[in-house]
Amino acid sequence: MAARVVPVDPFDLVVFGATGDLARRKLIPALYHRMADGQMPDGARIIGTARSEMDAEGFRALASEALDTFVPAENLDADIRRRFLGCLDYLKLDVSTPEGWTNLRGKLGTDDRPCAHYLSVAPRFFGMIAEGISKAGLVDANTRIVVEKPLGRDLASARALNAQLAEGFEESQVYRIDHYLGKETVQNLMALRFANTLFEPLWNAQHVDHVQITVAESVGIAGRGPYYDNVGAMRDMVQNHLLQLLCLTAMEPPARFEPDAVRDEKLKVLRALEPLIDPADVVRGQYRANGETKSYREEAENDSSMTESFVALKAKVSNWRWAGVPFYLRTGKRLRNRVSEIAIQFRDVPHSIFPGAGATPHPNVLAIRLQPDEGITLSMTVKDPGPGGMRLADTKLDMSFAERLAATGMRMPDAYERLVMDVIRGDQTLFMRGDEVEAAWAWIDPIIAAWQSAPAPKLYDAGSSGPEDALMLLHRDGRRWREIET
Ligand code: BG6
DSSP states (O other): OOOOOOOOOOOEEEEETTTSHHIIIIIHHHHHHHHHTTOSOTTOEEEEEESSOOOHHHHHHHHHHHHHHHSOGGGOOHHHHHHHHHTEEEEEOOTTSHHHHHHHHHHHOSOOSOEEEEEOSOGGGHHHHHHHHHHTTOOOTTEEEEEESOOOSSHHHHHHHHHHHHHHSOGGGEEEEOGGGGSHHHHHHHHHHHSOSSSGGGOSTTTEEEEEEEEEOSOOOTTOHHHHHTTHHIIIIIIIIIHHHHHHHHOOOOSSSSHHHHHHHHHHHHHHBOOOOOGGGEEEEEEEOBTTBOOHHHHHTOTTOOOOSEEEEEEEBOSTTTTTOEEEEEEESSBSSOEEEEEEEEOOOSSOOOGGGTTOOOOOEEEEEEESSOEEEEEEEEEOSSSSSOOEEEEEEEEEHHHHHHHTTOOOOOHHHHHHHHHHHTOOTTSBOHHHHHHHHHHHHHHHHHGGGSOOOEEEETTBSOOHHHHHHHHTTTOOOOOOOO
16 A cells, blocks of 8 residues: 655755765655655755765766665665656755855756755854855745754854854744654654543643653664764753653643644743752763673773763653653663663552552553654553452553554655655644754753763663663662663
């Protein structure tokens, strides 16, 4: 069965940094898939730009190779590939020279079709390119600009970037990608909350004991050492992906599923976060060597690095809905497994009427699984089947999106497929607004600042669940982390 798609109008997409890793790994495959699913209109143009000397044919060859490498063979089709490559064009562009911009203007022509400029380049070029696009007279009502993290490294730099973007573009033209928002399960979290009556009445401090948000990765930082060592897990993951997940979990129902209605509610959550002042509420860790696996410092090639590859923290959302409910967040590299999930643990029953049940608590847990095996599970307590009295057992209602899609012959789309098409359609709902990014930094900055005088990160074995102190963060509260298991 073909995927249900709404075709978009013909558009131009200019990819700055088109020969780079993000373009090859994510954008080109995502656009190919949209064409295969029938969403790419005739006449769409994807113009790669970079400093490399290359012609359109050279770029098509590079893109074709990216398809072979990053698109599963069963999804490749010769005819679709030919049509897709036919949409590609290339312009050698040095963004620091006026000629480059004149050439781009010439290539784009003067029609008023939607034109998105995707800045798949290092952040230090964001300001220069935004200015270049605007000075070249390339901004009209149908122009959009796309940037992706890192969006600053603190509040001051995020503000400076927002100001630079605002010089040439309206906020409604700026698309700040957090690719977690494009993940199928993250969108499903909103459907689960706001298209069902079942959970929303329970979605508050009266019924929820606590929330755990985990983004555990088994990979290390090999290949990104110098970049990552200057950033760390707090800036790389918590400031954006984990806080966005927290926002979607904690926000009030927006009046409509529209960009500003959704983003206003997320912003309120960020602004309701209590400052994290107790150092015991944040644990940062760094992996050490384990057997064959190198240590963080070896991979970063920095013997004295104090950069964290792991963070666990206890956040509190100070509002009526969530007063007293901890949100435990953790993320790290080189953990036991790759698992991302949001788990809502409900309060236990106030009184157990089953004598055999003992003191063991059986709380219901709703787990929204982002990866792997996207889906939702709800842990329930049931009677252990068979004779032997009233013994209780925990069981799971389990819904796997992948299985559901497979049954309909569809594949799980990558986050970038949804996000790139939303840019073209002009839908900002799944993109961060400038004030959200700033509010997130405003909460993160003091935590990072406090580390200047704090002891070194706690070491944990590569392949483990993280440092002991992270376990203690929950033990102290009489709780425990969910296992990081696939
Ligand atoms: C990126 C981070 O934003 O997200 C990486 O910079 C991280 O460090 C990646 O590995 C994780 O994304 P995903 O989609 O693989 O969970």
